[in-house]
Amino acid sequence: xxxxxxxxxxxxxxxxxxxxxxxxxxxxxxxxxxxxxxxxxxxxxxxxxxxxxxxxxxxxxxxxxxxxxxxxxxxxxxxxxxxxxxxxxxxxxxxxxxxxxxxxxxxxxxxxxxxxxxxxxxxxxxxxxxxxxxxxxxxxxxxxxxxxxxxxxxxxxxxxxxxxxxxxxxxxxxxxxxxxxxxxxxxxxxxxxxxxxxxxxxxxxxxxxxxxxxxxxxxxxxxxxxxxxxxxxxxxxxxxxxxxxxxxxxxxxxxxxxxxxxxxxxxxxxxxxxxxxxxxxxxxxxxxxxxxxxxxxxxxxxxxxxxxxxxxxxxxxxxxxxxxxxxxxxxxxxxxxxxxxxxxxxxxxxxxxxxxxxxxxxxxxxxxxxxxxxxxxxxxxxxxxxxxxxxxxxxxxxxxxxxxxxxxxxxxxxxxxxxxxxxxxxxxxxx
Numbered sequence: 001x002x003x004x005x006x007x008x009x010x011x012x013x014x015x016x017x018x019x020x021x022x023x024x025x026x027x028x029x030x031x032x033x034x035x036x037x038x039x040x041x042x043x044x045x046x047x048x049x050x051x052x053x054x055x056x057x058x059x060x061x062x063x064x065x066x067x068x069x070x071x072x073x074x075x076x077x078x079x080x081x082x083x084x085x086x087x088x089x090x091x092x093x094x095x096x097x098x099x100x101x102x103x104x105x106x107x108x109x110x111x112x113x114x115x116x117x118x119x120x121x122x123x124x125x126x127x128x129x130x131x132x133x134x135x136x137x138x139x140x141x142x143x144x145x146x147x148x149x150x151x152x153x154x155x156x157x158x159x160x161x162x163x164x165x166x167x168x169x170x171x172x173x174x175x176x177x178x179x180x181x182x183x184x185x186x187x188x189x190x191x192x193x194x195x196x197x198x199x200x201x202x203x204x205x206x207x208x209x210x211x212x213x214x215x216x217x218x219x220x221x222x223x224x225x226x227x228x229x230x231x232x233x234x235x236x237x238x239x240x241x242x243x244x245x246x247x248x249x250x251x252x253x254x255x256x257x258x259x260x261x262x263x264x265x266x267x268x269x270x271x272x273x274x275x276x277x278x279x280x281x282x283x284x285x286x287x288x289x290x291x292x293x294x295x296x297x298x299x300x301x302x303x304x305x306x307x308x309x310x311x312x313x314x315x316x317x318x319x320x321x322x323x324x325x326x327x328x329x330x331x332x333x334x335x336x337x338x339x340x341x342x343x344x345x346x347x348x349x350x351x352x353x354x355x356x357x358x359x360x361x362x363x364x365x366x367x368x369x370x371x372x373x374x375x376x377x378x379x380x381x382x383x384x385x386x387x388x389x390x391x392x393x394x395x396x397x398x399x400x401x402x403x404x405x406x407x408x409x410x411x412x413x414x415x416x417x418x419x420x421x422x423x424x425x426x427x428x429x430x431x
Contacts, residue, residue: 016190017132021125023183024088028118030156031095031176032060035111038160041169048104056104056111061357063112064119068354071120073213073347080131080346081191084124088187091117092180099173119357123349126337131345132192152266212347216340221404225339226352228399232332233356234363235392236325238385239304241364242371243318250379252308264315265322276327280334289331289400296324297390304386332396338405 035042035057043053071087094114101107160172216222247253247261280288299321306317340348370388371381 014133017192018129020183020186020190021128023179024084024121024187025125026152026156027176027180027183028091028114028121030152030160030179031091031114031118031173033152034156034160034172034176035060038164038169038172041164042107045169046104046107052104056108058361059108059112060115060118061361063115065354065357065361067116067119068123068350068357071123071350071354077212079193080124080128081187081193083346084121084128084191085184085187087117087120087124088180088184091121092177092184094118095173095180096177099170099177119353120350123353124346126333127346127349128191129337131342212344213351216344216348216351221339222344222348224399225336225403226348226355228396228403229332229336229352229356230359231392231396231399232328234359235389235396237360237363238367238370238392239300239382239389240325242367242379242382242385243303243321246304246306246379246382247314247318249373249377250308250382251306251314253311253314257311261315261318262322264319268319268323269326272323273326273330277330277334280331285331285334285338285405286400286403289328289335290397292324292327292331293393293397293400296321296328297393299324300386300389300393304389305383332400335400335403335405339403 042048042056048056091114094110094117097110098107098114101110160175163171163175244258244261248258253261276288276292283291299317302317303321306314336352337345337349366388367385370384371379373379
């Protein structure tokens with residue numbers, strides 16, 4: 001049985017699909033990012049300590065990691081759109097609960113649920129990109145979806161802060177809930193149904209919930225791809241949580257100038273993610289990753305060793321740093337989602353996202369061990385974190401060439417299963 005023509009089948013339909021998936025990505029990324037700048041208001045209104053606020057931040061990532069592992073046991077046993085809509089609706093309800101929370105304990109539980117449901121969304125979004133977008137346009141598509149992170153930095157967070165200053169800390173969460181509702185309706189109406197990764201045998205595999213996870217992990221190519229993404233996230237998070245503190249305590253920036261750093265960096269990352277995504281399709285995904293990763297080493301080194309300099313020089317370094325980071329991620333994701341065949345793709349992406357979340361958390365903790373502040377507030381050891389990030393980046397450059405990518409026809413929108421005889425084209429790693 002041959003595959004039916006894939007959907008979306010026209011550039012317009014692809015743009016609609018990517019807009020909806022980017023909107024889903026934007027909603028849950030904004031929900032994660034908006035909590036941190038709300039720290040003063042939350043600590044004042046809910047009478048919580050610094051340690052309690054840190055727990056509010058970390059519970060989101062931890063819940064996302066564990067829910068990703070749990071979701072990996074079943075996501076490939078169900079139709080893609082249905083799984084996405086269920087988790088997205090539960091995520092939206094969790095954000096509304098954040099807005100209604102009246103105590104630290106209630107807010108902590110709401111944040112854990114938002115992280116648990118939101119953590120699966122990123123994996124499902126990229127799974128649908130891989131299922132529906134042809135291999136030759138997959139880098140561009142991943143760049144379009146992942147640019148939602150930059151939009152969240154440039155537009156979402158400042159707007160959320162404005163709403164919180166005017167109406168209180170609850171309003172941003174309520175606004176994210178309403179945004180989720182809007183994109184949920186669009187997803188119901190316009191996202192296609194995806195069943196071709198299923199077969200009669202696979203639909204009965206719910207009796208063995210860990211069978212697909214075992215199938216993913218036993219393949220060496222999958223393990224390399226997961227390690228590649230985990231190290232990529234770790235190389236970022238060993239540095240990026242401490243950038244603002246370093247710039248204000250050691251590089252001479254005033255705290256009022258920090259938002260400008262992130263706003264300009266977010267704009268750069270928005271355009272670079274889209275442009276590098278196109279280049280990944282033109283140059284080859286591994287080649288583009290290696291070029292961008294090598295270039296990213298330069299701003300990592302300069303930023304982590306930056307002395308007191310004028311604002312203009314700081315903005316130049318941080319803009320390049322933030323611009324190349326998402327570019328690396330786009331090429332890396334295009335490689336990773338092509339490393340697995342459709343029947344295991346949802347399980348693989350959920351497991352990959354969970355392990356990447358854990359790797360980011362571990363890397364942030366390791367960064368804190370390398371960094372300390374002197375009595376005068378000056379940060380020391382940030383350069384050591386930079387060297388660690390550079391070393392890990394070098395390892396990812398090597399691993400990117402060890403991943404075998406599969407070029408498979410995009411999944412048909414049909415209730416029929418794909419033929420096991422469907423042609424599989426293996427793309428060499430140096431392409």
